[in-house]
Amino acid sequence: MSAIAFPAPDPSILARRPAILAGLAALLPAECLVTSEDERRAFETDGLTAYRQVPLAVVLPRTTEEVSRVMAFLHGQGVKVIPRGAGTSLCGGAIPQPDAVVVGVGKLNRILDLDFANRTARVEAGVTNLAITGAVAHRGFFYAPDPSSQLACTIAGNIAMNSGGAHCLKYGVTTNNVLGVRMVMVDGTVVDIGGQHMDAGGLDLLGLVVGSEGQLGIVTEATVRILRAAEGAQPVLFGFDSVEAAGDTVSAIIGAGIVPVAMEYMDKVAIEICEAFAHAGYPLDVEAMLIIEVEGSPGDMTEQLRKIIAIAREHGVKTIKESRSAAETAAIWKGRKSAFGATGRVADYICMDGTIPTGRLPEVLRRIREITDGYGLKAANVFHAGDGNLHPLVLYNINDPREQEKAEEAGNDILRLCVEVGGCLTGEHGVGIEKRDLMGCQFDRADLDQQMRVRAAFDPAWLLNPAKVFPLDGRLPPEVPARPAAA
Amino acid sequence: MSLHTPTTEAEACAVVAEARAARRPLQLRGGGTRAGLGRPSNATDVLCSAGLTGITLYEPSELVIGARAGTPVRVIEETLAARGQMLPVEPADHRRLYGTAGEPTAGGLVATGASGPRRFAAGAIRDQLIGVRFVNGAGEAIKSGGRVMKNVTGLDLVKLQCGAHGTLGFLTEVVFKVVPRPETALTLALHGLDDARAVAALTLAIGTPFEITGAAHLPGGGPGDAVTLLRLEGFQASVDDRASRLAALLGAFGAAERRDAASAAPLWEGLRDGVALDARPDAAVWRLSVAPTKGPAVAARLAGVAERHAFDWGGGLLWLAVDPAGDAGAAAVRAAVAEAGGHATLVRAPEAVRAAADVFEPPAPALRAVTAAIKASCDPERVLNPGRMYGGV
Numbered sequence: 115m116s117a118i119a120f121p122a123p124d125p126s127i128l129a130r131r132p133a134i135l136a137g138l139a140a141l142l143p144a145e146c147l148v149t150s151e152d153e154r155r156a157f158e159t160d161g162l163t164a165y166r167q168v169p170l171a172v173v174l175p176r177t178t179e180e181v182s183r184v185m186a187f188l189h190g191q192g193v194k195v196i197p198r199g200a201g202t203s204l205c206g207g208a209i210p211q212p213d214a215v216v217v218g219v220g221k222l223n224r225i226l227d228l229d230f231a232n233r234t235a236r237v238e239a240g241v242t243n244l245a246i247t248g249a250v251a252h253r254g255f256f257y258a259p260d261p262s263s264q265l266a267c268t269i270a271g272n273i274a275m276n277s278g279g280a281h282c283l284k285y286g287v288t289t290n291n292v293l294g295v296r297m298v299m300v301d302g303t304v305v306d307i308g309g310q311h312m313d314a315g316g317l318d319l320l321g322l323v324v325g326s327e328g329q330l331g332i333v334t335e336a337t338v339r340i341l342r343a344a345e346g347a348q349p350v351l352f353g354f355d356s357v358e359a360a361g362d363t364v365s366a367i368i369g370a371g372i373v374p375v376a377m378e379y380m381d382k383v384a385i386e387i388c389e390a391f392a393h394a395g396y397p398l399d400v401e402a403m404l405i406i407e408v409e410g411s412p413g414d415m416t417e418q419l420r421k422i423i424a425i426a427r428e429h430g431v432k433t434i435k436e437s438r439s440a441a442e443t444a445a446i447w448k449g450r451k452s453a454f455g456a457t458g459r460v461a462d463y464i465c466m467d468g469t470i471p472t473g474r475l476p477e478v479l480r481r482i483r484e485i486t487d488g489y490g491l492k493a494a495n496v497f498h499a500g501d502g503n504l505h506p507l508v509l510y511n512i513n514d515p516r517e518q519e520k521a522e523e524a525g526n527d528i529l530r531l532c533v534e535v536g537g538c539l540t541g542e543h544g545v546g547i548e549k550r551d552l553m554g555c556q557f558d559r560a561d562l563d564q565q566m567r568v569r570a571a572f573d574p575a576w577l578l579n580p581a582k583v584f585p586l587d588g589r590l591p592p593e594v595p596a597r598p599a600a601a
Numbered sequence: 602m603s604l605h606t607p608t609t610e611a612e613a614c615a616v617v618a619e620a621r622a623a624r625r626p627l628q629l630r631g632g633g634t635r636a637g638l639g640r641p642s643n644a645t646d647v648l649c650s651a652g653l654t655g656i657t658l659y660e661p662s663e664l665v666i667g668a669r670a671g672t673p674v675r676v677i678e679e680t681l682a683a684r685g686q687m688l689p690v691e692p693a694d695h696r697r698l699y700g701t702a703g704e705p706t707a708g709g710l711v712a713t714g715a716s717g718p719r720r721f722a723a724g725a726i727r728d729q730l731i732g733v734r735f736v737n738g739a740g741e742a743i744k745s746g747g748r749v750m751k752n753v754t755g756l757d758l759v760k761l762q763c764g765a766h767g768t769l770g771f772l773t774e775v776v777f778k779v780v781p782r783p784e785t786a787l788t789l790a791l792h793g794l795d796d797a798r799a800v801a802a803l804t805l806a807i808g809t810p811f812e813i814t815g816a817a818h819l820p821g822g823g824p825g826d827a828v829t830l831l832r833l834e835g836f837q838a839s840v841d842d843r844a845s846r847l848a849a850l851l852g853a854f855g856a857a858e859r860r861d862a863a864s865a866a867p868l869w870e871g872l873r874d875g876v877a878l879d880a881r882p883d884a885a886v887w888r889l890s891v892a893p894t895k896g897p898a899v900a901a902r903l904a905g906v907a908e909r910h911a912f913d914w915g916g917g918l919l920w921l922a923v924d925p926a927g928d929a930g931a932a933a934v935r936a937a938v939a940e941a942g943g944h945a946t947l948v949r950a951p952e953a954v955r956a957a958a959d960v961f962e963p964p965a966p967a968l969r970a971v972t973a974a975i976k977a978s979c980d981p982e983r984v985l986n987p988g989r990m991y992g993g994v
């Protein structure tokens with residue numbers, strides 16, 4: 115079985131479980147501590163549901179101070195910690211291990227400050243992505259990164275994964291929209307990195323923390339940029355008879371000096387699945403579909419759409435559907451944003467997340483088809499066309515272990531292909547456990563060692579989310595904590 | 602002293618490995634245009650990127666360009682302009698600020714993180730940098746990021762290198778994302794506003810959906826000289842439309858004068874390059890980053906030490922010209938920034954002042970320890986620009 119390995123639990127920690135629980139119970143009220151087998155099961159997996167590990171315990175602190183006390187205690191005990199937001203990670207980033215305590219930010223869910231003049235929001239880390247936009251929308255503002263999971267996922271998870279979304283072509287991903295964090299280091303020390311101002315005064319530690327997958331500290335607060343929304347947004351939907359025509363249209367639009375706010379691609383399989391679910395009016399007689407959204411004043415949008423439609427025509431577009439109402443716009447996006455959920459209704463799937471240079475698109479899509487055919491599987495392709503971030507959904511039956519194995523192997527082949535053509539293993543979902551063992555195809559030994567040494571600058575003993583990101587073999591030896599544990 | 606100008610990454614690795622073995626620190630250099638930035642170095646050997654030049658990758662339809670670190674920024678900008686594109690950050694050219702010659706290089710731009718006026722709207726250089734190759738202090742060639750815009754694979758060492766002033770690696774290649782060059786630009790100028798009113802006008806403008814890409818205030822030398830600038834960019838019809846509506850909205854701040862792209866360009870270039878301040882040639886220069894609406898209060902608090910000041914980034918970037926005597930105002934500036942929240946960099950000052958005062962914002966103790974540990978993880982023998990950012994780091 116190709117299954118992803120977990121390190122063997124540390125028996126000495128398992129043996130000390132009662133003492134560790136007693137220590138935690140002394141720091142937190144009962145409502146913040148989850149110890150029963152049944153309740154711990156709720157935390158055994160995340161969005162990568164094929165893998166499950168029940169943690170030693172789960173703590174749900176209510177303040178940064180509580181997180182700090184818990185971390186200082188666990189550090190002193192040498193106990194591993196798995197930070198957790200909403201548990202929607204698709205790469206197993208939040209999956210626990212039996213000898214580790216999950217520190218969840220579920221109770222850190224207050225919005226602390228909305229500053230429209232400075233265009234920032236300061237929130238506790240357990241606030242959901244969509245709640246930020248929800249809190250500022252009445253003034254015409256929004257928080258830009260929009261992962262499809264935005265209703266559920268937390269800003270903590272977004273920061274850990276450097277999450278993106280459909281509208282990142284114009285507005286950037288999480289790292290481009292976070293100005294500061296409050297973070298509890300592995301030994302319980304609380305630090306503030308960044309703030310309401312722009313850029314770092316010293317090393318760009320914020321840039322390092324964003325996307326670090328819970329390995330550098332527990333983020334408890336974040337200051338994010340909020341932006342004034344455009345006057346209007348309007349999508350247009352194009353259907354094409356060939357993948358190449360869709361890909362060429364994307365290149366030509368950018369070549370013409372237009373960067374739409376979003377350019378989303380779906381292939382035939384994905385169109386059928388999403389249409390059956392969302393009834394968005396997607397064309398069923400095409401091979402490929404693009405949803406392109408423009409923003410601005412009414413005049414601006416009309417002008418941009420005119421140019422974009424002219425380019426699509428030059429590339430032989432078959433179906434053109436302009437949205438004429440807010441309801442139509444919502445329907446167009448509903449289909450795309452529910453792509454994963456809708457696929458989940460028809461099959462189990464693993465969602466890949468590689469990025470490729472967009473010029474290689476037709477070739478990569480053809481080879482993905484060959485790969486999945488080779489394993490006797492099917493894939494639905496959904497992706498962010500403007501930036502080359504692919505989401506092939508490899509469909510399989512989770513109750514058939516052989517098929518799961520094949521799906522994982524097909525997924526790995528697809529990711530190797532992304533690297534081979536000049537791209538990367540993950541564009542927005544993170545490495546987690548899922549892509550951990552593929553890191554060697556993107557990075558050389560020296561690259562990985564350098565990353566691990568930087569990681570060790572924050573967590574020398576490898577207690578934070580330790581089974582993730584870096585292949586289990588070839589790791590730098592953990593250092594024994596340099597100073598005695600805080601009392 | 603010896604000057605190393607490797608022409609390949611492998612040669613650069615050999616130079617660093619040798620320096621490490623001999624424990625002889627290296628001063629890293631690009632075009633040498635920002636030689637006066639940072640704490641002075643006592644390293645006598647120089648490792649220069651001048652031999653590492655050339656565009657390594659340019660795909661206009663993928664909005665990406667890569668270049669070896671010694672490539673002049675000018676070459677990158679010309680290459681992009683020929684295809685109607687640009688670097689969104691408006692890279693600063695500091696030759697006038699420091700009175701230096703030479704050419705600003707891609708590597709120097711990244712190492713100093715020198716973002717221009719568009720920063721508050723389009724992001725900083727760290728936001729546009731998507732890949733780097735560098736030689737660490739052990740003489741190993743390391744890569745991070747790559748050539749695609751969306752990449753979260755592994756720790757983001759790309760951002761870490763950006764603004765590290767060469768203390769964590771000798772950059773050999775950098776890759777940026779680029780944007781289409783706007784068809785046109787138009788600047789609205791308001792006259793005679795005091796700092797507080799000016800920043801209120803900038804705040805109001807940035808809070809509209811009109812996509813402001815430049816927001817600055819130059820108080821000028823005498824009463825009535827003050828000018829407040831708002832830049833709009835894009836397709837002509839759209840710019841005209843937004844300008845009219847913005848001017849109407851700003852009515853309470855006085856009549857807005859329209860300046861076309863060419864006539865406003867020198868102002869934006871002055872802001873970009875740190876010379877809009879119009880400081881006397883021997884004045885010390887500070888660059889402060891604070892929450893935009895706090896800019897005026899910080900400036901008022903520092904009125905006693907600052908000879909001149911100017912705002913960019915909607916009020917969030919405050920330039921100060923200060924008498925270079927003593928600590929060049931360091932104590933007052935640090936105290937003001939500590940209260941407001943933010944950071945300050947002493948970008949220009951005599952060597953003795955830079956050796957004695959903190960040039961960069963001193964980190965809190967826990968973060969200073971992390972900074973030192975990161976330095977050790979990249980450069981264990983401290984051979985790469987040691988002490989350039991912080992003493993002992």
Ligand SMILES: Cc1cc2nc3c(=O)[nH]c(=O)nc-3n(C[C@H](O)[C@H](O)[C@H](O)COP(=O)(O)OP(=O)(O)OC[C@H]3O[C@@H](n4cnc5c(N)ncnc54)[C@H](O)[C@@H]3O)c2cc1C
Nearest residue numbers: 199200201202203207261262268271272274277278328333
């Ligand atoms: C249906 C669906 C659609 C999705 N669509 C997108 C998409 O469009 N774009 C995208 O980028 N992602 C997408 N995702 C992936 C996922 O939602 C994101 O990775 C999200 O950011 C995870 O947030 P979370 O709160 O669920 O974090 P979790 O899954 O709980 O944790 C994610 C990672 O963050 C770490 N972490 C959590 N809290 C902290 C903390 N306080 N401090 C430090 N580290 C912490 C965890 O250890 C883990 O490594 C999707 C997932 C699903 C299920």
